[in-house]
Amino acid sequence: xxxxxxxxxxxxxxxxxxxxxxxxxxxxxxxxxxxxxxxxxxxxxxxxxxxxxxxxxxxxxxxxxxxxxxxxxxxxxxxxxxxxxxxxxxxxxxxxxxxxxxxxxxxxxxxxxxx
Amino acid sequence: xxxxxxxxxxxxxxxxxxxxxxxxxxxxxxxxxxxxxxxxxxxxxxxxxxxxxxxxxxxxxxxxxxxxxxxxxxxxxxxxxxxxxxxxxxxxxxxxxxxxxxxxxxxxxxxxxxx
Numbered sequence: 001x002x003x004x005x006x007x008x009x010x011x012x013x014x015x016x017x018x019x020x021x022x023x024x025x026x027x028x029x030x031x032x033x034x035x036x037x038x039x040x041x042x043x044x045x046x047x048x049x050x051x052x053x054x055x056x057x058x059x060x061x062x063x064x065x066x067x068x069x070x071x072x073x074x075x076x077x078x079x080x081x082x083x084x085x086x087x088x089x090x091x092x093x094x095x096x097x098x099x100x101x102x103x104x105x106x107x108x109x110x111x112x113x114x115x
Numbered sequence: 116x117x118x119x120x121x122x123x124x125x126x127x128x129x130x131x132x133x134x135x136x137x138x139x140x141x142x143x144x145x146x147x148x149x150x151x152x153x154x155x156x157x158x159x160x161x162x163x164x165x166x167x168x169x170x171x172x173x174x175x176x177x178x179x180x181x182x183x184x185x186x187x188x189x190x191x192x193x194x195x196x197x198x199x200x201x202x203x204x205x206x207x208x209x210x211x212x213x214x215x216x217x218x219x220x221x222x223x224x225x226x227x228x229x230x
Contacts, residue, residue: 004158040124043220044220045217050215090159092158103161104218106151108156108157
């Protein structure tokens, strides 16, 4: 059981380049999320999706775009990478909230460096 | 505006002793709280949670206490083991359909358990 899989694990980009981070989950979860983790900041929500074909902004959405064309996949795009986007990116998924505990399940992260 | 705060960046404990990790929050709309554990190069994994209708929840060596009036929660690990050494994140969310399970994380506390 793979759970949440993130691709790639590491990447180095030059300022201005673009790239897409892929997240795939095999748990049939409705909700998916993208976070970034920076030193001393915890995890901050970038964008999220509550179902196939839907996306919404989180706390720090600027400079990122997302798409969810299939229920199991959630893509995070950087159109023009900036050094401030150097971070560790985590994808997570969860079942739809039915009023009781539905913890998010995380992938192992993508470490992205922008030079 | 940091709505969830973990004011201790690190904690060092001897094996067999109790570890107490603290978390404060400011948003009174939060009514579900979670603790995640994170090892290096891995994603956060769910540890334990508590609903605001309770003041205590236990799971083996892990107990979470919630003091709603003080907007404070704590995670107790008894007895602490070297394998507990990790970063611990406190997270909070609002219940209900429109929250979509979104989590607000604290900055994390690095726990080191010495043999």
